[in-house]
Amino acid sequence: MRAAVYTRSGPPADVLSVQEIAEPHAGPGQVRIAVRAAGVNPIDWKIVSGLTGRSPAAPTVPGVDAAGVVDEVGEGVTGVQVGSAVFGQATGGSAAEYAVLSSWAPKPADTPFEVAAGLGVPGETAVRVLDILDLQPGQTVVVDGASGGVGVATVQVALARGLTVVGTAGAANQDFVRSLGAVPTRHGAGLADRVRALAPGGVHGGVDTAGKGSVRDLIELTGDPARVVTIADFGAGDLGVHVTSGGGGQPARLAQIAGLLADGRLRMPVAGSYPLDRIGDAYAESAGGHVHGKLVLLP
Ligand SMILES: NC(=O)c1ccc[n+]([C@@H]2O[C@H](COP(=O)([O-])OP(=O)(O)OC[C@H]3O[C@@H](n4cnc5c(N)ncnc54)[C@H](OP(=O)(O)O)[C@@H]3O)[C@@H](O)[C@H]2O)c1
Numbered sequence: 001m002r003a004a005v006y007t008r009s010g011p012p013a014d015v016l017s018v019q020e021i022a023e024p025h026a027g028p029g030q031v032r033i034a035v036r037a038a039g040v041n042p043i044d045w046k047i048v049s050g051l052t053g054r055s056p057a058a059p060t061v062p063g064v065d066a067a068g069v070v071d072e073v074g075e076g077v078t079g080v081q082v083g084s085a086v087f088g089q090a091t092g093g094s095a096a097e098y099a100v101l102s103s104w105a106p107k108p109a110d111t112p113f114e115v116a117a118g119l120g121v122p123g124e125t126a127v128r129v130l131d132i133l134d135l136q137p138g139q140t141v142v143v144d145g146a147s148g149g150v151g152v153a154t155v156q157v158a159l160a161r162g163l164t165v166v167g168t169a170g171a172a173n174q175d176f177v178r179s180l181g182a183v184p185t186r187h188g189a190g191l192a193d194r195v196r197a198l199a200p201g202g203v204h205g206g207v208d209t210a211g212k213g214s215v216r217d218l219i220e221l222t223g224d225p226a227r228v229v230t231i232a233d234f235g236a237g238d239l240g241v242h243v244t245s246g247g248g249g250q251p252a253r254l255a256q257i258a259g260l261l262a263d264g265r266l267r268m269p270v271a272g273s274y275p276l277d278r279i280g281d282a283y284a285e286s287a288g289g290h291v292h293g294k295l296v297l298l299p
Contacts, residue, residue, distance in 0.1 A: 001020070001021065001022075001023045001096055001097040001098050002018055002019070002020060002096065002097050002276065002299065003018065003019060003021050003061045003093065003095065003096030003097065003276075004016050004017070004018055004061060004062060004063075004093075004095040004096065004276055004279045004297075005017060005018070005019045005021060005059045005060065005061060006048055006056060006059070006060055006062065007056055007058075007059050007060070008055070008056065009048065009049060009050030009054075009055050009056065010048075010049065010050065011049065012045050012048045012049060012279070012280045012283040012284070013280030013281070013283070013284065014280075015048060016048065016062070016279050016280055016283075018276055018277050018279070019059075021059065021061075021096075023097075023098050024092050024098060024099070024100045025072060025100070026072040026073060026074035026077075026100055027074050027075075027100070028074050028075040028076050029074055029075070029076050029077060029102070030074040030077070030091070030100050030101060030102055031070045031072065031073055031074060031077060031080055031086065031100070031101050031104060032070070032071055032072035032074075032098055032099070032100050032101075033066060033067075033068035033069060033070055033071065033086060033098065033099055033101060034068050034069050034071050034097065034098060035066045035067075035068040035094065035096060035097060035098060035099050035299045036067055036068040036069065036113035036114075036117070036298075036299075037066070037067055037068075037113045037114045037116075037117035037118075037273070037296045037297065037298055037299075038063050038065060038066045038094040038095050038096075038099070038117055038296060038297040038299065039063075039064075039065030039066065039067075039094070039117045039118035039119070039120060039121070039122075039149075039294055039295075039296055039297075040063070040065075040118075040282050040283065040286050040294070040295040040296065040297060041063075041064060041065060041121045041122070041149065041286070042286055042287070043064065043121070044062050044063050044064065044095075044283065044286070045062075045283035045284075045286055045287050047062065048062050048283065060093065061092060061093025061094070061095055061096050061099075062093055062094075062095050062279075063090065063093050063094035063095040063096075063099075063297070064089050064090055064094055064120060064121055065087075065088075065089060065090070065094055065117055065118060065119070065120035065121050066087070066088070066090050066094035066099045066101070066117055066120070067085070067086065067087035067088075067107055067113045067114075067116035067117035068085070068086070068087075068099070068113065069083060069084070069085055069086075070082055070083065070084045070085075070086055071098070080104070080106070084106065085106070085107040085109075085113070086101065086104040086105065086106055086107055087104065087105060087107050087113075087116035087117060087119060087120060087254070087258075088101045088102075088103045088104030088105060088120050088251070088254055089101060089102060089103045089104070089120040089121065089124070089254075090102070095276060095279055095297055095299070096276075096299060097299045103120070103124075103250060103251050103254060104251060104254060105251060105254035105255045105257065105258040106258055107258070108258060108261045108262035110262070111261045111262075112270075114270045114273055114296050114298075115261075115267075115268050115270060115294075116261070117294075117296050118149060118268055118270065118293070118294030118295075118296055119153065119254075119257055119261075119268055119294075120254065121149070121150075122149040122150045122152070122153040122268070122294070123153050123157075123253065123254060123256075123257035123266075124250055124253045124254055124257070125150045125153070125154075125209075125231055126150060126153035126154040126156075126157045126257075127157055127250075127253035127256050127257065128244060128250070128253060129154060129207050129209075129229045129231060129244060130154065130157055130158055130161065130207075132229050132242050132244060133204075133205040133207070133227065133229060135158075135161070135163055135204055135205050136162075136204075137161065137162025137163065138162060138163075138164070139163055139164070139204035139205065140163065140164040140165070140166065140199050140201060140202065140203050140204055140205075141158050141163050141164070141165055141166075141203070141204065141205040141206065141207060142165075142166045142167075142168070142195055142199075142203055142205070142206045142207070142218060142221060143155050143158065143165055143166070143167045143168070143182065143207045143209065144168045144187055144191070144206070144207065144208045144209060144210050144212070144214040144218065145168060145169075145187065145208070145209035145210030145212070146165075146167025146168055146169050146173075146177045146180070146182055146184070146209075147167075147169035147170070147173035147176055147177055147290075147292050147293075148209060148210070148291060148292075149268075149291070149293065149294050150209040150231060151167065151169075151209045151210075152180060152268055152269070152293060153257070153266070153268065154207055154209060155167050155177070155180045155181065155182045156180060156181070156260065156265065156266045156267070157256070157257075157260065157266070159180075159181045159182070159265075160260055160265045160266070163205075164183070164199070165181070165182040165183065166182060166183045166184075166185060166195050166198050166199055166203070167180070167182035167183070167184055167185075168184070168185055168186060168187035168191065168214075169184060169186070169187060170186070170187065170290060171186065172290075172292075173290075173292055174186070176269075176292055183198050183199075185198060187210065187212065187214065188212075191214055191217040192217040192220045192221050195217075195221055196221070199221075203218075203221040203222050204222065204227060205222060205227050205228070205229075206218030206219070206221060206222050206227065206228040206229070207228075207229050207230075207231075208228070208229070208230035208231070208232065208233055208236070208241075209231055209232060210232055211230065211231075211232025211233040211234075212232075213233070215228060215230055215233050215236040215239060215241055216239070218241075219239060219240075219241065225239050225240030225241045226240065226241075226242070228241040228242065229241065229242040229243075229244060230242070230243055230244075231243075231244055231245065268293055268294055269292060269293030269294070270293060270294055270295075270296055271285075271291045271292050271293040271294060271295055272285060272291075272295045272296075273295070273296045273297070273298055274295065274296070274297050274298070275297070275298055276297050276298065276299045279297055282295050282297055
Protein backbone atom coordinates (compact mmCIF):
# COMPACT_ATOMS: atom_id res chain seq x y z
CA MET A 1 0.00 0.00 0.00
CA ARG A 2 0.98 3.65 -0.28
CA ALA A 3 1.78 5.18 3.07
CA ALA A 4 3.62 8.11 4.55
CA VAL A 5 6.68 6.74 6.35
CA TYR A 6 9.50 8.08 8.50
CA THR A 7 12.57 6.24 9.73
CA ARG A 8 14.09 8.98 11.90
CA SER A 9 12.72 11.92 13.88
CA GLY A 10 13.04 15.40 12.45
CA PRO A 11 11.18 18.16 10.61
CA PRO A 12 8.18 16.39 9.04
CA ALA A 13 8.81 17.79 5.57
CA ASP A 14 12.36 16.39 5.68
CA VAL A 15 11.79 12.95 7.22
CA LEU A 16 8.42 11.90 5.76
CA SER A 17 8.05 10.34 2.34
CA VAL A 18 5.32 8.36 0.64
CA GLN A 19 6.41 4.78 -0.05
CA GLU A 20 5.02 1.36 -0.97
CA ILE A 21 5.01 -0.79 2.18
CA ALA A 22 3.39 -4.01 3.33
CA GLU A 23 -0.28 -3.73 4.30
CA PRO A 24 -1.17 -4.09 7.99
CA HIS A 25 -3.78 -6.64 9.08
CA ALA A 26 -6.42 -6.62 11.79
CA GLY A 27 -5.45 -8.51 14.93
CA PRO A 28 -7.83 -9.68 17.66
CA GLY A 29 -10.22 -6.91 18.68
CA GLN A 30 -9.28 -4.74 15.72
CA VAL A 31 -10.65 -3.85 12.30
CA ARG A 32 -8.81 -2.80 9.16
CA ILE A 33 -10.19 -0.02 7.02
CA ALA A 34 -9.56 1.20 3.52
CA VAL A 35 -8.81 4.77 4.55
CA ARG A 36 -10.99 7.41 2.88
CA ALA A 37 -9.52 10.27 4.94
CA ALA A 38 -7.07 10.58 7.83
CA GLY A 39 -7.32 13.37 10.41
CA VAL A 40 -4.26 15.41 11.41
CA ASN A 41 -3.66 16.10 15.10
CA PRO A 42 -0.86 18.12 16.72
CA ILE A 43 0.42 14.95 18.40
CA ASP A 44 1.22 13.55 14.93
CA TRP A 45 3.81 16.16 13.99
CA LYS A 46 5.06 16.34 17.59
CA ILE A 47 5.89 12.62 17.48
CA VAL A 48 7.46 12.77 14.00
CA SER A 49 9.51 15.81 15.04
CA GLY A 50 10.87 13.98 18.10
CA LEU A 51 9.22 16.42 20.53
CA THR A 52 7.74 13.57 22.56
CA GLY A 53 11.12 11.88 22.96
CA ARG A 54 10.15 8.86 20.87
CA SER A 55 12.39 7.71 18.01
CA PRO A 56 11.13 5.26 15.40
CA ALA A 57 12.64 1.81 15.88
CA ALA A 58 11.56 0.82 12.36
CA PRO A 59 9.88 2.52 9.38
CA THR A 60 6.78 4.07 10.92
CA VAL A 61 3.48 5.38 9.56
CA PRO A 62 2.33 8.51 11.43
CA GLY A 63 -1.19 9.49 12.39
CA VAL A 64 -3.97 8.25 14.65
CA ASP A 65 -7.32 9.40 13.27
CA ALA A 66 -9.02 7.96 10.20
CA ALA A 67 -12.34 7.15 8.62
CA GLY A 68 -13.01 4.54 5.98
CA VAL A 69 -14.64 1.28 5.04
CA VAL A 70 -13.97 -1.92 6.99
CA ASP A 71 -12.29 -4.60 4.86
CA GLU A 72 -10.99 -6.94 7.62
CA VAL A 73 -12.62 -7.83 10.93
CA GLY A 74 -10.35 -9.19 13.65
CA GLU A 75 -11.06 -12.12 15.92
CA GLY A 76 -13.62 -11.39 18.62
CA VAL A 77 -15.00 -8.23 17.01
CA THR A 78 -18.77 -7.92 16.91
CA GLY A 79 -21.17 -5.28 15.68
CA VAL A 80 -19.25 -4.39 12.53
CA GLN A 81 -18.70 -6.16 9.23
CA VAL A 82 -16.80 -5.85 5.99
CA GLY A 83 -18.29 -2.86 4.22
CA SER A 84 -19.22 -0.88 7.37
CA ALA A 85 -18.25 2.79 7.31
CA VAL A 86 -16.48 3.72 10.56
CA PHE A 87 -14.20 6.33 12.10
CA GLY A 88 -11.81 6.07 14.97
CA GLN A 89 -8.26 5.74 16.18
CA ALA A 90 -5.55 3.69 14.49
CA THR A 91 -2.76 1.70 16.00
CA GLY A 92 0.24 1.62 13.70
CA GLY A 93 -0.55 4.79 11.76
CA SER A 94 -3.38 6.28 9.72
CA ALA A 95 -1.59 8.22 6.94
CA ALA A 96 -1.89 5.34 4.49
CA GLU A 97 -4.25 3.49 2.17
CA TYR A 98 -5.09 0.99 4.94
CA ALA A 99 -5.16 1.41 8.71
CA VAL A 100 -5.88 -0.89 11.63
CA LEU A 101 -8.28 0.65 14.14
CA SER A 102 -8.23 -0.26 17.82
CA SER A 103 -11.19 1.99 18.70
CA TRP A 104 -14.02 3.01 16.39
CA ALA A 105 -17.68 3.91 15.98
CA PRO A 106 -20.06 3.69 13.03
CA LYS A 107 -19.90 6.72 10.74
CA PRO A 108 -23.36 8.26 10.39
CA ALA A 109 -24.53 7.95 6.79
CA ASP A 110 -24.88 11.72 6.34
CA THR A 111 -21.43 12.55 7.74
CA PRO A 112 -18.74 12.87 5.06
CA PHE A 113 -15.65 10.68 5.55
CA GLU A 114 -13.49 13.84 5.68
CA VAL A 115 -15.47 15.15 8.66
CA ALA A 116 -15.55 11.86 10.57
CA ALA A 117 -11.82 11.37 9.93
CA GLY A 118 -11.02 14.34 12.13
CA LEU A 119 -13.10 13.31 15.11
CA GLY A 120 -11.31 10.35 16.67
CA VAL A 121 -8.87 12.14 18.97
CA PRO A 122 -10.79 15.44 19.36
CA GLY A 123 -14.11 13.67 19.93
CA GLU A 124 -12.76 11.19 22.44
CA THR A 125 -10.89 13.98 24.23
CA ALA A 126 -13.93 16.25 24.41
CA VAL A 127 -16.05 13.55 26.03
CA ARG A 128 -13.20 12.60 28.39
CA VAL A 129 -12.57 16.12 29.71
CA LEU A 130 -16.26 16.84 30.23
CA ASP A 131 -16.75 13.51 32.00
CA ILE A 132 -13.93 14.49 34.38
CA LEU A 133 -15.65 17.80 35.19
CA ASP A 134 -19.07 16.12 35.51
CA LEU A 135 -21.01 19.41 35.31
CA GLN A 136 -24.79 19.75 35.59
CA PRO A 137 -27.13 21.23 32.97
CA GLY A 138 -27.37 24.99 33.38
CA GLN A 139 -23.80 25.35 34.65
CA THR A 140 -21.13 27.32 32.79
CA VAL A 141 -17.84 26.02 31.41
CA VAL A 142 -14.98 27.97 29.86
CA VAL A 143 -13.20 26.30 26.94
CA ASP A 144 -9.82 27.89 26.21
CA GLY A 145 -8.89 27.26 22.57
CA ALA A 146 -12.47 26.83 21.36
CA SER A 147 -11.67 27.18 17.66
CA GLY A 148 -9.24 24.24 17.44
CA GLY A 149 -10.00 20.58 16.88
CA VAL A 150 -10.51 19.61 20.52
CA GLY A 151 -12.09 22.96 21.34
CA VAL A 152 -14.74 22.76 18.63
CA ALA A 153 -15.72 19.27 19.77
CA THR A 154 -15.68 20.22 23.47
CA VAL A 155 -17.89 23.27 22.94
CA GLN A 156 -20.52 21.23 21.14
CA VAL A 157 -20.49 18.24 23.49
CA ALA A 158 -20.84 20.70 26.40
CA LEU A 159 -23.79 22.44 24.73
CA ALA A 160 -25.43 19.07 24.09
CA ARG A 161 -25.13 18.40 27.83
CA GLY A 162 -27.06 21.58 28.59
CA LEU A 163 -24.08 23.67 29.65
CA THR A 164 -23.48 27.33 28.86
CA VAL A 165 -20.10 27.71 27.17
CA VAL A 166 -17.69 30.63 27.05
CA GLY A 167 -15.12 29.83 24.35
CA THR A 168 -11.84 31.61 23.65
CA ALA A 169 -10.28 32.15 20.24
CA GLY A 170 -8.14 34.59 18.33
CA ALA A 171 -9.66 37.70 16.76
CA ALA A 172 -10.26 35.96 13.42
CA ASN A 173 -12.25 33.14 15.02
CA GLN A 174 -14.68 35.02 17.30
CA ASP A 175 -17.62 34.72 14.89
CA PHE A 176 -16.83 31.08 14.27
CA VAL A 177 -16.94 30.30 18.01
CA ARG A 178 -20.24 32.20 18.29
CA SER A 179 -21.61 30.16 15.39
CA LEU A 180 -20.96 26.99 17.40
CA GLY A 181 -23.26 28.30 20.13
CA ALA A 182 -20.63 29.51 22.61
CA VAL A 183 -20.14 33.01 23.98
CA PRO A 184 -16.83 34.03 22.39
CA THR A 185 -13.97 35.97 23.93
CA ARG A 186 -10.29 36.46 23.15
CA HIS A 187 -7.67 34.14 24.59
CA GLY A 188 -4.58 35.45 26.38
CA ALA A 189 -3.86 38.02 29.11
CA GLY A 190 -6.88 39.30 31.01
CA LEU A 191 -8.92 36.17 30.39
CA ALA A 192 -10.41 35.96 33.90
CA ASP A 193 -11.70 39.56 33.77
CA ARG A 194 -13.25 39.11 30.33
CA VAL A 195 -14.98 35.88 31.33
CA ARG A 196 -16.32 37.35 34.60
CA ALA A 197 -17.99 40.09 32.59
CA LEU A 198 -19.56 37.50 30.26
CA ALA A 199 -20.62 35.02 32.96
CA PRO A 200 -22.12 36.97 35.87
CA GLY A 201 -23.60 33.74 37.26
CA GLY A 202 -20.14 32.30 37.77
CA VAL A 203 -18.03 29.60 36.14
CA HIS A 204 -18.30 25.98 37.22
CA GLY A 205 -15.64 24.35 35.07
CA GLY A 206 -12.66 25.20 32.91
CA VAL A 207 -11.05 23.28 30.06
CA ASP A 208 -7.62 24.27 28.79
CA THR A 209 -7.22 22.74 25.33
CA ALA A 210 -4.37 25.00 24.28
CA GLY A 211 -1.65 24.76 26.91
CA LYS A 212 -0.87 28.45 26.56
CA GLY A 213 -0.96 29.43 30.23
CA SER A 214 -4.67 29.83 30.99
CA VAL A 215 -4.80 27.37 33.90
CA ARG A 216 -4.33 29.99 36.65
CA ASP A 217 -7.14 32.10 35.18
CA LEU A 218 -9.39 29.04 35.04
CA ILE A 219 -8.63 28.22 38.70
CA GLU A 220 -9.40 31.84 39.63
CA LEU A 221 -12.70 31.71 37.74
CA THR A 222 -13.88 28.38 39.13
CA GLY A 223 -12.40 28.89 42.61
CA ASP A 224 -11.16 25.30 42.72
CA PRO A 225 -8.36 23.56 40.79
CA ALA A 226 -10.42 20.35 40.84
CA ARG A 227 -12.88 22.11 38.51
CA VAL A 228 -10.17 22.63 35.86
CA VAL A 229 -8.85 20.17 33.26
CA THR A 230 -5.91 20.65 30.92
CA ILE A 231 -4.93 18.43 28.02
CA ALA A 232 -1.87 20.40 27.00
CA ASP A 233 -0.22 22.01 30.06
CA PHE A 234 1.61 19.06 31.52
CA GLY A 235 3.28 21.11 34.26
CA ALA A 236 -0.06 22.25 35.67
CA GLY A 237 -0.63 19.17 37.79
CA ASP A 238 1.34 20.91 40.56
CA LEU A 239 -1.51 23.44 40.77
CA GLY A 240 -4.00 20.67 41.55
CA VAL A 241 -5.82 20.64 38.23
CA HIS A 242 -6.66 17.49 36.27
CA VAL A 243 -4.05 16.73 33.62
CA THR A 244 -5.34 14.12 31.20
CA SER A 245 -3.87 12.46 28.16
CA GLY A 246 -4.10 9.44 25.92
CA GLY A 247 -7.64 8.12 25.88
CA GLY A 248 -7.34 5.44 23.20
CA GLY A 249 -9.43 2.31 23.45
CA GLN A 250 -12.61 4.13 24.43
CA PRO A 251 -15.21 3.27 21.79
CA ALA A 252 -18.04 4.36 24.12
CA ARG A 253 -16.80 7.94 23.87
CA LEU A 254 -16.65 7.71 20.08
CA ALA A 255 -20.17 6.30 20.09
CA GLN A 256 -21.35 9.47 21.89
CA ILE A 257 -19.68 11.54 19.16
CA ALA A 258 -21.34 9.43 16.45
CA GLY A 259 -24.72 9.98 18.14
CA LEU A 260 -24.26 13.76 18.21
CA LEU A 261 -23.18 13.74 14.55
CA ALA A 262 -26.23 11.71 13.57
CA ASP A 263 -28.51 14.08 15.52
CA GLY A 264 -27.02 17.13 13.82
CA ARG A 265 -25.73 18.46 17.16
CA LEU A 266 -22.04 18.23 16.24
CA ARG A 267 -20.24 19.62 13.23
CA MET A 268 -16.57 19.89 12.48
CA PRO A 269 -15.32 22.17 9.72
CA VAL A 270 -12.68 20.67 7.44
CA ALA A 271 -10.12 23.47 7.46
CA GLY A 272 -8.15 21.90 4.64
CA SER A 273 -7.57 18.61 2.87
CA TYR A 274 -4.20 17.54 1.53
CA PRO A 275 -3.20 14.63 -0.72
CA LEU A 276 -0.98 12.18 1.14
CA ASP A 277 2.07 13.40 -0.82
CA ARG A 278 1.68 16.79 0.88
CA ILE A 279 1.66 15.47 4.43
CA GLY A 280 4.60 17.75 5.27
CA ASP A 281 2.52 20.81 4.33
CA ALA A 282 -0.44 19.55 6.35
CA TYR A 283 1.76 19.05 9.42
CA ALA A 284 3.30 22.51 8.94
CA GLU A 285 -0.16 24.11 8.86
CA SER A 286 -1.15 22.22 12.01
CA ALA A 287 2.08 23.29 13.72
CA GLY A 288 1.18 26.91 12.97
CA GLY A 289 -1.35 26.54 15.80
CA HIS A 290 -4.35 28.39 14.35
CA VAL A 291 -6.28 25.76 12.44
CA HIS A 292 -10.01 26.43 12.51
CA GLY A 293 -11.51 22.93 12.63
CA LYS A 294 -9.56 19.98 11.25
CA LEU A 295 -7.03 19.20 8.54
CA VAL A 296 -7.32 15.87 6.73
CA LEU A 297 -5.13 13.78 4.46
CA LEU A 298 -6.58 11.99 1.44
CA PRO A 299 -4.67 8.77 0.62
N1 LIG B 1 -3.96 15.28 26.37
C1 LIG B 1 -4.76 14.83 25.43
O1 LIG B 1 -5.45 13.83 25.58
C2 LIG B 1 -4.81 15.59 24.12
C3 LIG B 1 -5.71 15.21 23.13
C4 LIG B 1 -5.79 15.96 21.97
C5 LIG B 1 -4.95 17.08 21.80
N2 LIG B 1 -4.05 17.38 22.78
C6 LIG B 1 -3.19 18.57 22.66
O2 LIG B 1 -4.06 19.69 22.83
C7 LIG B 1 -3.60 20.79 22.04
C8 LIG B 1 -4.73 21.28 21.14
O3 LIG B 1 -5.06 20.26 20.18
P1 LIG B 1 -6.02 20.62 18.96
O4 LIG B 1 -6.09 19.42 18.11
O5 LIG B 1 -7.26 21.25 19.44
O6 LIG B 1 -5.11 21.74 18.24
P2 LIG B 1 -5.50 22.76 17.06
O7 LIG B 1 -6.61 22.22 16.27
O8 LIG B 1 -4.22 23.11 16.39
O9 LIG B 1 -6.07 24.05 17.82
C9 LIG B 1 -5.27 24.88 18.57
C10 LIG B 1 -6.12 26.06 19.00
O10 LIG B 1 -5.36 26.77 19.98
C11 LIG B 1 -5.81 28.10 19.92
N3 LIG B 1 -4.80 28.99 20.48
C12 LIG B 1 -3.69 29.48 19.87
N4 LIG B 1 -3.05 30.30 20.73
C13 LIG B 1 -3.78 30.30 21.88
C14 LIG B 1 -3.63 30.96 23.13
N5 LIG B 1 -2.60 31.79 23.38
N6 LIG B 1 -4.55 30.72 24.08
C15 LIG B 1 -5.59 29.91 23.86
N7 LIG B 1 -5.80 29.26 22.69
C16 LIG B 1 -4.88 29.47 21.71
C17 LIG B 1 -6.04 28.39 18.46
O11 LIG B 1 -7.06 29.35 18.38
P3 LIG B 1 -7.00 30.61 17.35
O12 LIG B 1 -6.55 30.06 16.02
O13 LIG B 1 -8.43 31.09 17.32
O14 LIG B 1 -6.01 31.58 17.92
C18 LIG B 1 -6.45 27.04 17.89
O15 LIG B 1 -7.80 27.01 17.56
C19 LIG B 1 -2.35 20.28 21.32
O16 LIG B 1 -1.23 20.63 22.07
C20 LIG B 1 -2.53 18.77 21.32
O17 LIG B 1 -1.29 18.07 21.20
C21 LIG B 1 -3.97 16.67 23.94
